[in-house]
Amino acid sequence: MFFNWASSPMVTVVACEVTKLLRTIEISIRLIAPLLTENVTRIETNHTAEVEIMVRRDKTPPEGPVSLTNENTQFDTTWETVVGDDQNYPGFAYVFLLSYRNLDSLKDNTSHQSQQLMSSAATVSVSNSNTTYLPQQVNLTFHHLQGSGQLSLVMWVGVVVALTCVFLSLITTLWCRFVSRKRRGGHRLQQDVQLHRK
Incomplete structure (x- = not known):
């Protein structure tokens, strides 16, 4: 999920750069997640992001609910949604929730429009490569920032x-x-x- 502060051309350029940055971070975590040995891994930085990654390794696809939370965001789904087509199950499944803390500081300060993020920006990714039609409901809950x-x-x-x-x-x-x-x-x-x- 990416935010776009679009209105002026300068803001659109900044939004495109931010989107590229977020995409790069998402791809990096997708490459790292299958290599993790722990079932749950949390990575937190002081100023930029907080990520929670859940990995399951088994001969059969995992089942049941899965929930990831951090300070301002909660993601709820099922392992069936995370895995997708269990015929192509590679022996592991992962899901991660990445929340950005100070994303609003990257917006264009030359714009005369007053804009403020009321919740954290987040990226959610699952090992299921086909997320066009999801078998189960996915809930993403944002909480208001302290601001x-x-x-x-x-x-x-x-x-x-x-x-x-x-x-x-x-x-x-x-x-x-x-x-x-x-x-x-x-x-x-x-x-x-x-x-x-x-």
Whole structure:
């Protein structure tokens, strides 16, 4: 999955370069994955990416659910989808989830448009070479980046303003009822005094 910030020609050039970079990283991991000896391998860098690779080696194709997660992304599918056509099963299957942390720093800063990634960019790859028609459902879940703390702030300000309005309208309603009762009580007292004088 690749992001395109397309709009201006300069942004399109940057997006093409980023796409080439992501494609190169994906191809590299596809070449490395079959050579891994561990069932699960995690590779993490401080500033660029986080990858989780799952590899299964057996005479028969693996079956059942498979789930990969990292800080901001989750990928859920089945080993049947990862393997694909089990007639061509080569004795191993792999799946990886690669999430990029600071991809938004590569975008064109000369553009006058305000653009922000709200979730991490991710690449998912499976050993199944034919992913046109998948036998099972694939779920890719993105979580908001911490930079979306701005959205939380706006939400909490909205909640405080709404509660303040509710509180003020409740006070106003009670005040109006109090004033209305007081007027009715004073008016009745005045009528009673006039009737008494007569």
